[in-house]
Amino acid sequence: MEITTHFFFNLSLLIIVLFFSLVVARKLNYTTVPKFGALCCVMFMLFICMQLSYKPHPEFHYDLRIIPIAIAGLYIGIGPIVALLAIILRGFYGLDEGFLLHTVLFTVFGLITWFHYSSFWKLPASKRINYSILSTIIFSLISLLVIELTITVENRFDLWFAYLIIPALGVGMIAYTIEFVLHNADIQKKVILTEKMEAVEQMGAAISHEIRNPLTAAMGFVHLMKEPAISPKKRMEYLSIVKEELESAERVIQNYLTFSKPSLGYIEEIPVKTELLKVINILKPSANQNSVEITTNFAILGSIEGDRQKFHQCFLNVIKNSIESMPRGGHINIYTHYTKTHIIIEIEDTGVGMSQEQIQRLGEPYYSTKGSKGTGLGMMVVFSIVKAMKGMIKVESEINLGTTFTFTFPTYNHSSKNERF
Ligand code: ADP
Ligand code: MG
Numbered sequence: 001m002e003i004t005t006h007f008f009f010n011l012s013l014l015i016i017v018l019f020f021s022l023v024v025a026r027k028l029n030y031t032t033v034p035k036f037g038a039l040c041c042v043m044f045m046l047f048i049c050m051q052l053s054y055k056p057h058p059e060f061h062y063d064l065r066i067i068p069i070a071i072a073g074l075y076i077g078i079g080p081i082v083a084l085l086a087i088i089l090r091g092f093y094g095l096d097e098g099f100l101l102h103t104v105l106f107t108v109f110g111l112i113t114w115f116h117y118s119s120f121w122k123l124p125a126s127k128r129i130n131y132s133i134l135s136t137i138i139f140s141l142i143s144l145l146v147i148e149l150t151i152t153v154e155n156r157f158d159l160w161f162a163y164l165i166i167p168a169l170g171v172g173m174i175a176y177t178i179e180f181v182l183h184n185a186d187i188q189k190k191v192i193l194t195e196k197m198e199a200v201e202q203m204g205a206a207i208s209h210e211i212r213n214p215l216t217a218a219m220g221f222v223h224l225m226k227e228p229a230i231s232p233k234k235r236m237e238y239l240s241i242v243k244e245e246l247e248s249a250e251r252v253i254q255n256y257l258t259f260s261k262p263s264l265g266y267i268e269e270i271p272v273k274t275e276l277l278k279v280i281n282i283l284k285p286s287a288n289q290n291s292v293e294i295t296t297n298f299a300i301l302g303s304i305e306g307d308r309q310k311f312h313q314c315f316l317n318v319i320k321n322s323i324e325s326m327p328r329g330g331h332i333n334i335y336t337h338y339t340k341t342h343i344i345i346e347i348e349d350t351g352v353g354m355s356q357e358q359i360q361r362l363g364e365p366y367y368s369t370k371g372s373k374g375t376g377l378g379m380m381v382v383f384s385i386v387k388a389m390k391g392m393i394k395v396e397s398e399i400n401l402g403t404t405f406t407f408t409f410p411t412y413n414h415s416s417k418n419e420r421f
Contacts, residue, residue, distance in 0.1 A: 003054055003062060003155065003162040010052045010064050011170045014045050018174055022181065035076055042072040042082055050089045060098045060151060061090065062162070066143075067170040069106060070136050073113025074120050074128070075178055083110025101146055109139050125179045132175040136168045202366065203256070210252045210375055214245035221245075255377040258313060258385060269412045270311050272336055272343055273298040279315045280334070283323065291329030294319075302338045303412035306389040314385040317378035318347055318405055324370065325351025325403065338411065345407040354397040362395060 021041040045068040053063035065086045073079025083106040090102055113120075113135070123131060140163045153159055221238045224230070230238075280294055287294055304311075322332050330350040337344050354362075361367045363383040368374030386393050390410055397403040 001158055003056070003158045004166070006052065006054045007062075007064060007162045007166040010049060011067075011166055013048050013052070014064065014067060014170060015173065017041065017045055017048065018177060022177070025181075035078065038072070038076050039078060039081070042068045042076075042078075043085065046082065046086055046089060050086075050093075053093075056154065058096075060147065061093060062159070064167055064170060065090075065106070066109070066136060066139055066167045067174065069110060070113065070132060070139070070167075070171050071174050071178075073110055074117065074132050074135070075175070077114065077117040079110040079113035079117070080107075081110075083107055097150065101150065105139070105143060105146065109135075125183065129172060129175045129179060133168050133172045136171040137164060140164050140167050207256075211249045214249040218242045218245040218249075252375060252377065254313065255317075255375070255381045258310060258381045266307060267305060268308060269303045270306055270308055272302045272304060272345065273300070275308065275311055276315060276334060276336070276345070279312055279319060282312075282316065283319050286320070287323050287332070290323050290326060292323050292326050292332060293330075294332045294334065297333065297335045299337045302336060302343045304343050304389065304391075304409040305412045306409075307385075310385045310388070314382050315345075315347075317382050321378060322347060322349035322351060322403070325349055325353075330402075341411055343409050343411055345409070346404060347407075348402065348404040350402040353399040353401050353403055354395075355399060359395050359397055 018041075021037075025037065046065060049063045049065045049068065050061075053061035055061055069079060069082050069086060072082040086106055087099075087103050090099055093099070120128060120131060144160060144163050147153060147159070218241075221242045225235055225238050225242075276296070276298070280296070284294070319332065319334075326332075326349060332350075333346075333348045335346040335348065358369070363379045364376070365380050366376035367379075368376035383393065386407060386409075392408045394406040394408075395403065396406070
């Protein structure tokens with residue numbers, strides 16, 4: 001059992017090397033392992049095999065070099081190179097009869113794998129595994145016959161078992177792992193593609209629904225305004241409806257653009273109080289219409305760093321949601337305070353609130369509970385803007401009691417310069 005035990009130990013080390021190579025490849029996010037990396041891994045495996053070779057006879061080294069050669073030859077197409085390296089490494093142990101035999105065997109095997117490389121990749125995955133195992137068994141059989149013809153073997157059963165079973169087992173396990181990883185990478189690619197297609201489909205549907213509707217409405221009113229008999233008062237009324245409809249279409253486009261390009265534009269200092277007041281002013285008419293009272297409690301100081309326009313868009317979306325959550329009126333309290341490193345902005349409403357499940361789904365594209373009135377894009381954009389501005393969002397809500405959004409942003413650093421992303 002000596003050779004078998006030895007080979008099993010050697011095989012375990014090869015599997016450990018394979019495991020760590022896979023971990024590294026995954027960390028570096030390689031979908032197809034570059035040949036150089038694979039060559040390094042194979043080299044290391046060869047080195048381990050040589051270090052752990054078993055020497056029952058002064059001229060013969062029994063080892064598992066065939067495993068890296070078979071894998072590198074069939075899967076990467078560098079069989080002759082690895083065979084040459086294996087021969088060179090073997091040369092360091094002496095240029096004896098064993099060296100000569102191995103040179104012939106490895107050269108032939110390396111060249112065979114090289115010739116079969118392209119046809120090997122045309123096979124389906126399961127056949128590739130079988131092919132690898134079968135070619136290793138054939139090679140092991142030839143090696144065994146050569147050994148039998150050249151030296152007197154003592155532990156025959158042990159030698160045949162170790163040489164026939166363990167290399168084939170090792171090659172089979174490694175080939176299976178490679179196929180498994182390739183299959184996973186393939187599935188991942190397909191999932192990404194499907195997601196992209198879905199996004200395009202949803203985008204198309206959203207554009208046709210959310211932008212066409214206001215545009216059609218605006219067009220209708222423009223037609224009405226063409227009537228010469230129309231009174232100036234009616235004309236003004238129609239004009240303001242057209243303006244509103246166009247603004248709503250513009251907002252949808254703006255939200256899409258922000259989401260598809262979340263990086264910030266011009267980075268500048270944003271004085272939180274001043275900018276929030278501007279946002280509140282924009283929303284005042286709509287708050288009044290809904291009988292919503294907005295109160296503020298701002299810290300005097302406090303600036304953050306970011307894109308002013310996106311900051312407006314973010315808080316417009318949040319406060320607009322708060323107003324919309326109180327169809328029968330209510331109260332919004334906007335509160336800011338600061339620590340040495342962060343600015344905290346709290347927006348508290350007394351609206352319908354959200355369940356835990358609703359909170360979880362916030363920011364999901366097209367998630368809206370407002371039926372045809374909602375787009376489900378507002379919060380998605382809020383999350384992407386806050387992320388781009390290195391901020392954090394906390395949501396606390398209770399059904400029928402209200403919701404509090406807490407935003408935390410890093411304080412503006414006066415030493416940082418303006419830069420364009
Ligand atoms: P939309 O406003 O078009 O529905 P949003 O992405 O802005 O889309 O919001 C998604 C959903 O999150 C809303 O439909 C609503 O159910 C919920 N929501 C967001 N803010 C609040 C809030 N302050 N109070 C209650 N529900 C909210
Ligand atoms: Mg909204």
